[in-house]
Structure formats: structure tokens, C-alpha cells
Amino acid sequence: MxxxxxxxxxxxxxxxxxxxxxxxxxxxxxxxxxxxxxxxxxxxxxxxxxxxxxxxxxxxxxxxxxALYWPNGGYVTDPALSSQNLADAARQYGAEFRMGVEVAEIMQADGKVTGVRLADGGEIHAPIVVNVAGPGSAIINEMAGVTEEMTIKTRxxxxxxxxxxxxxxxxxxxxxxxxxxxxxxxxxxxxxxxxxxxxxxxxxxxxxxxxxxxxxxxxxxxxxxxxxxxxxxxxxxxxxxxxxxxxxxxxxxxxTDWIPIYDKSSLGGYYMACGTSGNQYKNAPIAGKMMAALIKYCEDGADHDVAPLDFQLPYIQRNIDVGFYSRKRQINEESSFSVLG
Ligand SMILES: Cc1cc2nc3c(=O)[nH]c(=O)nc-3n(C[C@H](O)[C@H](O)[C@H](O)COP(=O)(O)OP(=O)(O)OC[C@H]3O[C@@H](n4cnc5c(N)ncnc54)[C@H](O)[C@@H]3O)c2cc1C
CATH class of the missing domain: 3.30.9.10 (D-Amino Acid Oxidase, subunit A, domain 2)
Structure with a gap:
């Protein structure tokens, strides 16, 4: 309501x-x-x-x-349990988790990401890295050296x-x-x-x-x-x-404008899903699907900055211009500049 x-x-x-x-x-x-x-x-x-x-x-x-009342609206009372459920679902598709470790460096070579170095010195090699560090996202973007061109920052x-x-x-x-x-x-x-x-x-x-x-x-x-x-x-x-x-x-x-960033970056293979601004929890499943489509689109050779991905929402068959969430967008003055997005 x-x-x-x-x-x-x-x-x-x-x-x-x-x-x-x-x-x-x-x-x-x-x-x-x-x-x-x-x-x-x-x-x-x-x-x-x-x-x-x-x-x-x-x-x-x-x-x-x-008031307006949306009878299908809902809420999650236990985000820890629901995150655990999502993690279990991801494991069934082959995801692996390393808990309690800290990413200390974004490794790169020839303008492309090559993986992450952990605070204990361990390395995880990967051709694709996605920044989903939540309130730590700005630190990880600094580590990757991708912030200079970004008009939208996270804090x-x-x-x-x-x-x-x-x-x-x-x-x-x-x-x-x-x-x-x-x-x-x-x-x-x-x-x-x-x-x-x-x-x-x-x-x-x-x-x-x-x-x-x-x-x-x-x-x-x-x-x-x-x-x-x-x-x-x-x-x-x-x-x-x-x-x-x-x-x-x-x-x-x-x-900066309380709207998330779902985007590529200036570093090849390095992507970001951050700036969730207190309001993206229930969007996580569809944000994941959208990020997977964006990564495929870019890795197949498209230039998302010039020709942004059009993503079709699987349940309602409507399209989203993923460029809306660009790290390089103009500040969206229609935003509430609050948790309401
Ligand atoms: C008080 C509060 C209320 C909220 N209420 C709502 C709500 O009602 N509805 C809603 O939709 N959303 C709400 N949100 C927002 C929601 O919690 C976030 O959108 C969501 O948690 C983002 O998920 P995430 O996985 O991207 O990041 P997070 O859940 O923040 O997870 C990021 C993870 O990255 C880890 N990390 C960071 N840096 C490093 C590093 N260097 N190395 C290793 N790991 C690292 C962190 O430890 C953390 O585990 C709220 C947020 C807060 C704080």
C-alpha cells in the first residue's frame, strides 16, 4: 500500500x-x-x-x-535464508562458493581481466569477473582501475x-x-x-x-x-x-542517482552489478539473467556502449534497454534520489 x-x-x-x-x-x-x-x-x-x-x-x-494497493506485492522477512536458498539453487547449476576470503586485487593483462588475487595470496583465474561487492563495489572498481570514465559512482x-x-x-x-x-x-x-x-x-x-x-x-x-x-x-x-x-x-x-549499474566496463571481461541503493533485493534473479545475457552479448563481440543490449523479460515478454543502467549514463533527474529509486 x-x-x-x-x-x-x-x-x-x-x-x-x-x-x-x-x-x-x-x-x-x-x-x-x-x-x-x-x-x-x-x-x-x-x-x-x-x-x-x-x-x-x-x-x-x-x-x-x-492509497494504491498492489495485492501481488510481497516482502522477504529473512534475507539470509533467501540468499542461502539462491546459493543452493546456484550450486545445482555448478556454482562454487569460497566463503570468508577477501578479494585484494583484480588481475589483468593486455587490457583484459584474468582473475582475482585474494588477501591470502591465492589466485582465482577467470576470463570474466563481475563486481557484486555491494557496499564494497566502489573499492573493487578502484582496484580494477575502471572508475575514470564512469559518470555514475557508488558509495x-x-x-x-x-x-x-x-x-x-x-x-x-x-x-x-x-x-x-x-x-x-x-x-x-x-x-x-x-x-x-x-x-x-x-x-x-x-x-x-x-x-x-x-x-x-x-x-x-x-x-x-x-x-x-x-x-x-x-x-x-x-x-x-x-x-x-x-x-x-x-x-x-x-x-549517484539511486539507480543501479548493470554494465560492462573499460576493462575487457570485467562487469559490474552494483549501486543497488537499498532497493534491488527482489530484482536479483532477473538481474542475474540480464547480466548473463549482457556478458554473452559483449563477449560475442557487440559494443554495448554504442548499441546497448535489448533484453527480453522472460515472463512478460517486454523488452528492457539495458543501456538505461549504464555506468556512463547522464544522471537520471527523474529519480527520487532515495531508496525508492
Ligand atoms: C538496511 C537495508 C535495508 C534494505 N531493504 C531492502 C528492501 O526492503 N528491499 C530491497 O529490494 N532491497 C533492500 N536492501 C538492498 C539489498 O539488501 C541489496 O540490494 C542487496 O543485498 C544487494 O545484493 P548484492 O549481492 O549485490 O550485494 P550484498 O548483499 O551487499 O553482498 C556483497 C557481498 O560482497 C562481499 N564483499 C565485498 N567486498 C569484498 C571483497 N573485497 N572480497 C570478498 N567479498 C567482498 C560482502 O562481504 C558481501 O557479502 C536493503 C539494504 C539495506 C542495507
Whole structure:
């Protein structure tokens, strides 16, 4: 369920795209929102504010009047388990995994990648290397020496995610959908144990905590945790906020325009699938298929920079211009420049 607000143009474009693509979507009014989420209050608080702002927590006199609901939408509550499932599936196709080793060098000769050298000195030889280092992607691209021509860069961005219990008497885990609510700058979804997971939609008033690398950053909660919990309490006045802080502190691999890079590079045989910007988890299977097609296209001799690959989505038979995800694209000004992509 995504709240319709003036700031997202009441999702008119999303509604049109969904109808064009035959994606089931429902237009909900206030009474339908409240029937599904009786714990909700629909006062508007836009724009989201910092806690120091005197107007923090004060409604602006307006109300939200509707939402779009996509009944086929879903979420993954256990990304570790789902990653393990994907790894098991890959093993059945012959993939091998080396856990707990660090790539320390991208080996190359004559303008082509030849493999990777590990921190323990071991070498893995390969004609194709793909950078899927997540928030470590910028470091790996630097190692490969491919960043100079890139207009889109990637950087690790620290994020805090809040877990709080549902208000008593409401089955949040069983009844609540995933919600995106830019009126209060939060997204939420159910979490195990009838908990609520509250993430940030990165409103302008919040500071961005960029980190130097993907290993050395503060893993403790800060004031941001409480800010996000209080913002959601604007929508759910009965929300209790415990004194024991629970949740997740981790890093996005944020790209310059918050859209991923799925591309080749200036180094032969070296590819990248990175800049996932907090929003590409469920795209992973199709991103993998698209990368495989891109690698074949380039290794067969095509110049993807000049004539970008047209990739057909296998289930809906629609085509994607893979050049959209180019490392050398113009910054996409239509982006939300947030986790919403
Ligand atoms: C707090 C948070 C919430 C998120 N919520 C959502 C969501 O709701 N929906 C969604 O779709 N996406 C979400 N994401 C984004 C999602 O997690 C990423 O898009 C996804 O994990 C990217 O997968 P990946 O395999 O490309 O990279 P990662 O999962 O980051 O994996 C990269 C791996 O590379 C390893 N690595 C890095 N450098 C080296 C090196 N030098 N040598 C060896 N290994 C190395 C790392 O250790 C890591 O294991 C969220 C991300 C965060 C941080």
C-alpha cells in the first residue's frame, strides 16, 4: 500500500504504468485504508521534519485521502535464508562458493581481466569477473582501475532500520501490508513476532552518513532510530516505543542517482552489478539473467556502449534497454534520489 500524496502526484503515473503492464492494482479511499489498518490516523504531516524543528509531530491541517494497493506485492522477512536458498539453487547449476576470503586485487593483462588475487595470496583465474561487492563495489572498481570514465559512482551509505512491537490488540504481522508513506518519510512492513519494521525514505531534512568503506562504520543506533519511530507514531498514535532499541544498522551501496549499474566496463571481461541503493533485493534473479545475457552479448563481440543490449523479460515478454543502467549514463533527474529509486 503506497499513500497517495501531492508529492508523488497521487501516484497517477504508477497507476497508469500498472494498468498498462496488467499488474493488479486497487485504488483505496480512506475507509478502505482504515478497514485494513484500523490503527491508522490519516492526518498529513508533510514535509517530514527533523526532531529539533518546533513543528515536528504537528499535523499540517490536511489529510491523506487514498492509497494504491498492489495485492501481488510481497516482502522477504529473512534475507539470509533467501540468499542461502539462491546459493543452493546456484550450486545445482555448478556454482562454487569460497566463503570468508577477501578479494585484494583484480588481475589483468593486455587490457583484459584474468582473475582475482585474494588477501591470502591465492589466485582465482577467470576470463570474466563481475563486481557484486555491494557496499564494497566502489573499492573493487578502484582496484580494477575502471572508475575514470564512469559518470555514475557508488558509495556506502549508513542506514538504521527500526523494529518496534505492534500496538496491543492489532495483528500487524497478519494484517498489515508493506507500506510506503512519503507524507511521514517512512516505509514499514511486518516483522516476525508481531513487530513492525520502520525504514526511512531519506527525507531532505535528515543527514546522510556516507562511510569511507564497507567494513569500518558505527553499528550502534543513533537519534535517527527514535526519529523514525516517532515519525511512524504520527500515523499510528497508539504505537508504543520501547526503551530497548532493536533493529538493523547496515549500508546501502548508493549510486549517484539511486539507480543501479548493470554494465560492462573499460576493462575487457570485467562487469559490474552494483549501486543497488537499498532497493534491488527482489530484482536479483532477473538481474542475474540480464547480466548473463549482457556478458554473452559483449563477449560475442557487440559494443554495448554504442548499441546497448535489448533484453527480453522472460515472463512478460517486454523488452528492457539495458543501456538505461549504464555506468556512463547522464544522471537520471527523474529519480527520487532515495531508496525508492
Ligand atoms: C538496511 C537495508 C535495508 C534494505 N531493504 C531492502 C528492501 O526492503 N528491499 C530491497 O529490494 N532491497 C533492500 N536492501 C538492498 C539489498 O539488501 C541489496 O540490494 C542487496 O543485498 C544487494 O545484493 P548484492 O549481492 O549485490 O550485494 P550484498 O548483499 O551487499 O553482498 C556483497 C557481498 O560482497 C562481499 N564483499 C565485498 N567486498 C569484498 C571483497 N573485497 N572480497 C570478498 N567479498 C567482498 C560482502 O562481504 C558481501 O557479502 C536493503 C539494504 C539495506 C542495507
Amino acid at each position: 503506497v499513500m497517495r500524496t501531492p508529492e508523488n502526484d497521487f501516484l497517477n503515473k504508477h497507476l497508469k504504468n500498472s494498468l498498462d503492464l496488467n499488474i493488479p492494482v486497487e485504488e483505496w479511499d480512506e475507509s478502505q485504508i482504515l478497514a485494513r489498518m484500523p490503527i491508522y490516523a490519516l492526518e498529513s504531516y508533510h514535509p517530514p521534519k527533523a526532531r529539533e524543528d518546533d513543528a515536528f509531530g504537528q499535523p499540517n491541517g490536511k489529510s491523506l485521502h487514498g 556506502p551509505l549508513r542506514q538504521e532500520v527500526v523494529h518496534v512491537p505492534s500496538p496491543e490488540g492489532f495483528d500487524f504481522e497478519g494484517q498489515a501490508p508493506v507500506v510506503s508513506d512519503n507524507d511521514i518519510g517512512c516505509y514499514v512492513r511486518p516483522e516476525h513476532g508481531n513487530h513492525i519494521l520502520i525504514g526511512s525514505e531519506d527525507p531532505e531534512c535528515d543527514p546522510h552518513y556516507w562511510t569511507e568503506n564497507d567494513t569500518d562504520y558505527d553499528r550502534n543506533f543513533t537519534e535517527q532510530w527514535t526519529t523514525q519511530a516517532l515519525r511512524y507514531a504520527q500515523r499510528v498514535p497508539s504505537l508504543g516505543i520501547p526503551s530497548k532499541l532493536r533493529g538493523v544498522v547496515d549500508l546501502y551501496d548508493a549510486s
